[in-house]
Amino acid sequence: MKIVLTPDWFLGFDVLIELFSFIVLVIFLISSIQNYRMNKNKKNFLYIGIGFGLIALAQLATILTKTVLYYDFNLIRQVGQAIITSNFVSSVDIFYYIGFFFYKFLTLVGFYIIYRLHSKRTYLGESLLFGYFILISALLSTEIYYLFHLTCLGILLLIMRNYYGIYKENHFLNTKILLIAFGILSLSQILFIFPNGALQATANIVELISYTLLLFLAIKIGKNGKKKKSDGDNIRYAGGNPSKRRKH
């Protein structure tokens, strides 16, 4: 059975795309943690940071696994030979399966956390059930590869529904960009479902577009934060009208 469905001509590029995604996710992780350190009363900064952090870890797991799989490092070769001489050939496969399992499991948990942020009520039973399905789909994905992408697509659609609701309320361009980025990411998951080399490569490129948009958003958030108000010399969000807000 093929461990990776990426076509041969695209091998290596997929790792680069995942490395790029990892960097973007780490930027959001750092940003979230910095915001949480600034305002510790707002736990949602921490939770969204954990969500991005887990997805970043997932990307790291797949980067490491694929790097070992694609490139013949001496150390790995020695380990592989040692395993082969011991007649435990399947142990090498187990390494890949464990690596990809962590990629799938952490990705799903990360997206689930981002989805749960906007849920009004959290029932422990419901979260446990979701956790169980996430675990099952990550485990079974080694045999039924598209199960992971289907589950990921489901959670991404739920995230999109949440952000669509937020966008309807705030009409904020950044939220719209976020919504589009998650939409493109969902599209990549649809493409990943099909076991066709060209479609797998296309899915990777679509994923790259999505993360590029997220990087653009991260830069925009940083730049807008420093922007000055049109009517004065104070920065964008600070200030406002204190007399309307404060009661003595």
Add this chain to the structure above:
Amino acid sequence: MEIISDMLVAILQKGGSIKPTHLMYKANLSHNQMKGYLEELEKKNLIARNDNEKEAKEKVSIKITSNGRTFLIKYSEMKEFEKTFGL
């Protein structure tokens, strides 16, 4: 946190230096509230009282420090992030 940002912005709007009475009015705070916040801001090195004018009470002015300016930028970035993700 909002109050702190309002106070710093009020100082910034006055060119980086403001009299305490003006700040109290601009940030819409009572005398006791402002006293507490000023102590906190000074402790965090976000503002500084003008040393030369300390002797004459009516001439005391409060200045925003570079830390205060950095705080305002970070606060604004945090708000942008918060609004984007609907947190």
